[in-house]
Amino acid sequence: xxxxVESGGGLVQAGGSLxxxxxxxxxxxxxxxxGWFRQAPGKEREFVAGITWSGxxxxxxxxxxxxFTISRDNAKNTVYLQMNxxxxxxxxVYYCGLSTTRAVATTQDWYNYWGxxxxxxxxx
Numbered sequence: 001x002x003x004x005v006e007s008g009g010g011l012v013q014a015g016g017s018l019x020x021x022x023x024x025x026x027x028x029x030x031x032x033x034x035g036w037f038r039q040a041p042g043k044e045r046e047f048v049a050g051i052t053w054s055g056x057x058x059x060x061x062x063x064x065x066x067x068f069t070i071s072r073d074n075a076k077n078t079v080y081l082q083m084n085x086x087x088x089x090x091x092x093v094y095y096c097g098l099s100t101t102r103a104v105a106t107t108q109d110w111y112n113y114w115g116x117x118x119x120x121x122x123x124x
Contacts, residue, residue, distance in 0.1 A: 002026035002113040004096050009118030012086055016122075020081040022096030022115055030074035033099040035111060036081045038092035038120075045095065049081060050104035059104040064090075086122045093117040 008020040020036070035050040049070040050059045058070050069082040079096060097111035105111065 002029075002098055004098060004113055004115035006094065006096050006115040006118040009094060009120045011121045011123060014086060014088055014122055014124050016086050017082070017084045018086065018120060020083065020094055020096075020118060020120075022079045022081075024077045024079075024098065029077045029098070031102070033101055033104050034070075034072060034079040035097045035099060035105065036070060036079075036094060037097060037108065038090075038094045039117075040089075040092040043092075045108060047106040048094070050099075050106065051079065052104055053102040057104065059106065061106075083120070086120075088122050088124055091120060091122050093119050 003025045006022045012018055033052050036048040037045050038048050039045040048061055051070045051072050055072045067085045072079040095117045096115045098113040099105050099110050100112050
């Protein structure tokens with residue numbers, strides 16, 4: 001069994017930064033890709049960023065490209081999401097997911113484990 005625990009969310013002003021962390025326990029974290037998704041009120045969960053099992057490749061949604069950076073430390077079983085130049089529209093609950101593949105997947109169907117989510121609120 002795998003457990004994912006997100007942390008680092010909070011309230012920040014527009015233009016500010018936050019760093020989210022997702023700590024994994026259990027199965028072979030380092031063998032699979034990881035992803036960050038988010039869900040705003042009244043909207044569906046959407047892909048934000050993903051990273052391959054080795055960390056060698058990353059992929060971003062157009063809405064966050066150039067502002068967010070995903071990384072992972074397999075020795076610590078942790079994936080990070082550095083969020084800079086935050087905008088009000090980034091307000092959402094952010095979830096990390098463990099993929100069933102080594103390559104990045106942008107749809108939820110490929111993820112079989114999820115964290116509980118962490119709230120990010122960006123004020124103007």
